[in-house]
Amino acid sequence: METNMAGHFADRLLDACRRKGSVACVGIDPRLELLPRALCGRLSPATSYLRFARGVIEAVADLVVAVKPQIAFFEALGPDGMKAYAETIICAREAGLVVIGDAKRADIGSTSAAYAEAHLAPGGGFSADALTVNPYFGTDGVAPFIEEAAASGKGLFVLAKTSNPSSGEIQDLKMKGRPLYEVVCGLIDKWGSGSIGRSGYSSVGAVVGATHKEELGRVRRLLKRSILLVPGYGAQGGKAADLAGAFDAEALGAIVNSSRAVIYAYRDAPRRRNYKDAIRMAAAGMNEELDRVRRGR
Amino acid sequence: METNMAGHFADRLLDACRRKGSVACVGIDPRLELLPRALCGRLSPATSYLRFARGVIEAVADLVVAVKPQIAFFEALGPDGMKAYAETIICAREAGLVVIGDAKRADIGSTSAAYAEAHLAPGGGFSADALTVNPYFGTDGVAPFIEEAAASGKGLFVLAKTSNPSSGEIQDLKMKGRPLYEVVCGLIDKWGSGSIGRSGYSSVGAVVGATHKEELGRVRRLLKRSILLVPGYGAQGGKAADLAGAFDAEALGAIVNSSRAVIYAYRDAPRRRNYKDAIRMAAAGMNEELDRVRRGR
Numbered sequence: 001m002e003t004n005m006a007g008h009f010a011d012r013l014l015d016a017c018r019r020k021g022s023v024a025c026v027g028i029d030p031r032l033e034l035l036p037r038a039l040c041g042r043l044s045p046a047t048s049y050l051r052f053a054r055g056v057i058e059a060v061a062d063l064v065v066a067v068k069p070q071i072a073f074f075e076a077l078g079p080d081g082m083k084a085y086a087e088t089i090i091c092a093r094e095a096g097l098v099v100i101g102d103a104k105r106a107d108i109g110s111t112s113a114a115y116a117e118a119h120l121a122p123g124g125g126f127s128a129d130a131l132t133v134n135p136y137f138g139t140d141g142v143a144p145f146i147e148e149a150a151a152s153g154k155g156l157f158v159l160a161k162t163s164n165p166s167s168g169e170i171q172d173l174k175m176k177g178r179p180l181y182e183v184v185c186g187l188i189d190k191w192g193s194g195s196i197g198r199s200g201y202s203s204v205g206a207v208v209g210a211t212h213k214e215e216l217g218r219v220r221r222l223l224k225r226s227i228l229l230v231p232g233y234g235a236q237g238g239k240a241a242d243l244a245g246a247f248d249a250e251a252l253g254a255i256v257n258s259s260r261a262v263i264y265a266y267r268d269a270p271r272r273r274n275y276k277d278a279i280r281m282a283a284a285g286m287n288e289e290l291d292r293v294r295r296g297r
Numbered sequence: 298m299e300t301n302m303a304g305h306f307a308d309r310l311l312d313a314c315r316r317k318g319s320v321a322c323v324g325i326d327p328r329l330e331l332l333p334r335a336l337c338g339r340l341s342p343a344t345s346y347l348r349f350a351r352g353v354i355e356a357v358a359d360l361v362v363a364v365k366p367q368i369a370f371f372e373a374l375g376p377d378g379m380k381a382y383a384e385t386i387i388c389a390r391e392a393g394l395v396v397i398g399d400a401k402r403a404d405i406g407s408t409s410a411a412y413a414e415a416h417l418a419p420g421g422g423f424s425a426d427a428l429t430v431n432p433y434f435g436t437d438g439v440a441p442f443i444e445e446a447a448a449s450g451k452g453l454f455v456l457a458k459t460s461n462p463s464s465g466e467i468q469d470l471k472m473k474g475r476p477l478y479e480v481v482c483g484l485i486d487k488w489g490s491g492s493i494g495r496s497g498y499s500s501v502g503a504v505v506g507a508t509h510k511e512e513l514g515r516v517r518r519l520l521k522r523s524i525l526l527v528p529g530y531g532a533q534g535g536k537a538a539d540l541a542g543a544f545d546a547e548a549l550g551a552i553v554n555s556s557r558a559v560i561y562a563y564r565d566a567p568r569r570r571n572y573k574d575a576i577r578m579a580a581a582g583m584n585e586e587l588d589r590v591r592r593g594r
Contacts (some may be wrong), residue, residue, distance in 0.1 A: 029408075037339020072404060072411035077424015079383055082374040106431070107369060107401055108461035108533075110325075114369035134403070136433045136456060138463030160435060164405035166435030173480060180477070183470060236405075252476045 006198035009130060009155030010227055011100055012207075016169040017252055021292070024286050025066040026279075027098065027231070027259025028074050028088060028231030029052050035262050036275040049073070053088040056263050061095040068100040068231075068257050075217075078206045082126070089128050093122040100157065100229065101128035106141050120148040125238070129140035129153035132207060132229070135184050137161035142191055146204060150195050155203045155227075158188050160219055163209025165233025172229075181215065185222045192211040192226055201227050201253065208246070210238025210256065220253070233241070234261030240289040251294035258286055305494035306427060306452030307502075307524055313362045314549055320395065320591070321583050322363040323576075325350050325385060327370050327590045328526055331561050333572040343377035346370070348383040353417045353560050356573040358579045364432025365397040365528075365554050368423070379423070382474035386425050391527070397526065398425035399454065403438050406511055410586050417445040427452035429504060429526070432481050441500060447492050452524075455488070457516055460506025460529030478505075478512065487524055498526040498550065499525050504545070507535025507553065514542030517550070521523055527549040530583075531558030537586040541593070548591035 017023050030041070030049040039051045057067060069092070069156040073087035092099045103126075119122050119131045133145050133156050145156050159172050161181040173183040185206060192202025205227040208219045219228065228246050232238040233256050246254035266278035314320050327346040329337070336348045354364060359469075366389070370384035389396045402412040415421050416428045429441050430453050442453050457479040460470050468478040482503060486530045489499025502524040516525065526542050529535040530553050543551035563575035 009508055053557050067305070070404075070408060070411075072402075072408045072415070075413040075415040076422070078415070079380040081422065082379045102429075104402075105369070106527055107367075108459060111367060114367075115372040116373040117377070118369070125378065128371070133432055134401075134431050136303070136431055136467055137459055137461055138468070140461050140463040141459075159561030162405060162434055162438075164434055166437040168485065169435030170433055170481070171435070173477065175470045175472050175477075180472075181468065184467070187466065220381055289496045 001116065008195070009149065009153055009203045010201035011197040011199045011292040013065065013155070013227060014199045014201065014252055016098055017255070020063070020065050020067050022063060022287050023252065023290055024064040025068050025229070026056060026060050026064050026262050026283060027102070027257050028067055028069040028263065029057055034267065036266060043204065044080060046077050046084040049077065049081065050087055051083040054091055055276050056279055057092050057095050057097065059279040060262070061097055063280065063283045063287060064088035064097070066098040066100055066255055067092045070101045070259070071101060071103045072193065086126050086141070089126060093129070094116045098130070098141055099128040100130045100132065101126060101282070102132050104132045104134050104159065106134035106137050108137060109140040109144055112137070112141050116144045116148035120145065120154045121127065121151060122152050127290050130157060130205070132157045132159065134159050134283050135187060137140070139191070140282055146180045146191055146195070148182070151201045155205060157207045157229040158191070158204040160184050160188065161208045161212055162207040163211045167209065182218070182222060185219055188226055189223055191276045196225055201225055205229055207231065209236070210243060211236055213245070220245055220248070229257065230254055231257040234258035240293045243290070243293050256290055262286060304450055304490070306446065306450055307493040307498035308496045310362065310524060310552070311496045311498065311549055313395055314552070317362050319360060319362045319425070319584050320549065320552050320587055321361040321580065322365050322554040323353060323357050323361050323524070323559050323580060324365040324399070324426035324551045324554050325353055325364055325560065329397040333563060341377060341520060343386040345375050346374065346378065347381040347384055349387055350381070352573050353576055354389050354392050354394065354406070356576040357559070358394055360577065360580045362392070362474045363395040363397055364389045365367070365399045365556070367556070368398060368400045370476065378573050379510070385416055386423060386429070392424070394503055395423040397427045397429065397454065399424060399429050400430045402432035403432050403434050405434060406441055409434070409438050413441045413445035417442065417449060417565045418449045418495040419449050427454060427502070429454045429456065431456050432484060436488070437483065441486055443492070446500045452502060454487050454502040454504050455481070457485065457503040458505045458509055458532050460511045460535065461509045464506065471484070479519060482516055485523055486520055493522055498522055502526055504528065505538060506533075513540065517542055517545070526553055526554065528554040531555035535589045539588050540587070542590055553587055559583060
C-alpha cells in the first residue's frame, strides 16, 4: 500500500528538509563483499541485502530526508534481489523517508509508460516517491514519467551532468556554444513547467554530480524551479565545499547523496560492535558538513 | 545454466542469420490487455506473460534469428514479472534463439558493473546473449558491459538513434556540424575495436530506428564493424523499403526487430483459433519482406 500520497513531491520533499533540518540522502548500494559479516552467514544474498537495507534505514530514518536504493545491485541478484528492492522501498517509506528509486530508466514512450507504472504508480511493484530518469530519448521518452508523477504526487530526477569521470564525453559536447547538459537543463525546465508546487519547485528535478563544482552552480542558475539531486559526495570525491552553489537562497533546493561513505562507515571502525552506530554517526557527520556549507561557513 | 557460450557474439549471430536465412528479431512485449484471452483467465499476470512468451518463442523459434524481450513490461508486474522475464530468456535460449535483453541500462561504472552482472554474466539472474545500453554516461559507464561481454562471449547494442518521434531533440543536436548520434557512433566504433570477430564485426552493436531511413544509411557507413539492431519496424511505422541501407554487401550486418505487428498479429485474425499460427505467419511474412529488401528488389 502507498503512504505519503498527499501533496506535491517537491513541496513534500522541502517540508521534510525543513522539518528534519537535513538535505542529506543516503544511497543504499548493497554489495555482498562489503556487508557486515553478521548479516551474511547462512542467509541468501537477497535476504542479506534486505537486512542490511533495513539496518541502514533504521540507523538514518530520523536524521536524513531521503534514501536512494540503487536498483542495479539488487537486480544483480535476479528476481529475489528485485523482491528485496521492493521491500526496501516499502520499509523506507514506512520509516517516513522520501524514497528515490535510482534506476535511470528511459525508453520510447510506450515502454517508458511501463517503467513509470513499475516505479511510480500507486500499487506499482517498485513504487518509490521519485525515480531517476535518462534524457537520451527526448520528450516522448520522459513524458509517461511526468504524467505518472503528476497523477500520483511523485517526482523525477532527470540526468543532466552525471558524477562519473567520462560524463563529459557526451554531456559536455558543445552545440552552438552550449554544453549538452545545459540543453538538457532547458528540457528539464520545460518538462517541469506544468507541475510547479507552492514551494516554487516542480516535480521534475535534475541530477548533477557533486564532482562538478562549476556545473552545479550553472545548473542551479539555469534551473530555478528544479530540485537538484547531487550524487557523488563522499566516496566518489565530491567535497562539501564544492556544493555551495547547489542551494537556493533558503539553503534548500538540492539534496545531496552519499552512498558508500555512509553505509560502509563501519568498515573504518572495526572495534565498533554495531554497524548501525557507525552508519548513524556518518550520516550525522554528513548533516553537519552540509549545514556548514548551507550556512556559508 | 548458460547455453551458447561458445564463441564470439557477432560471429554467432551472423552464423545464425546465414543458417536460418533470416535477419528478423521478434520483440516480446507482453501487455495484459492485448494477450489472447485463453492465456489469462485465472492465471496471475506474470504467469500469463510467461505463457505468452513461451507461445511466441515456440511459434517463431525456427523462423527468426533472435527475440528481444522488453524488460519494462515484465518490470511493471514487480518481482513476479521479473521472474517471468528471467524464465522467458531461459526458454528462448533453450529454443536456440539469440536473446537480446532490451533493458537500456547504464549508470556510473561501478553501478553498470552490477547491471552487467545481472544481464550478461554467466549465472546472472537475467543473463541474455546481448543487452541494449544507453550511452549518456560515456565510456566508463559502458566499459563494464564491454568487459563482461568480452569475457562471456556476449554482445551489446548501444543506443545511437532511437526510433521514437522525439529522438532528435537530443540525438540530432549538432556539434561542429555533426549530429550527436554520429558522435555516439564514433564512441561505439571505439568501444568495439577490441572485440572484432572473424566476421569482421565487433561485439558492440548500435541501435538505429527503422523510422529513420537516412540515418540508417549514415550509421551503416560510419560503423562498418558494428551490427545494427533496427527496432521500430512494423507498428512503429518503419517500412521494409527504408531498411535497404542497413545491410552490408552480404545483406547481413543488421537485424530488424518487430514487436507488436508480429506478436499481436492474431488480433487482426479473429477467426483463427491458434494465436501462435498468426504469429508464425507474421514472422514468415516479415522474413519475406526483409528478403526482398536484402536482395534489392
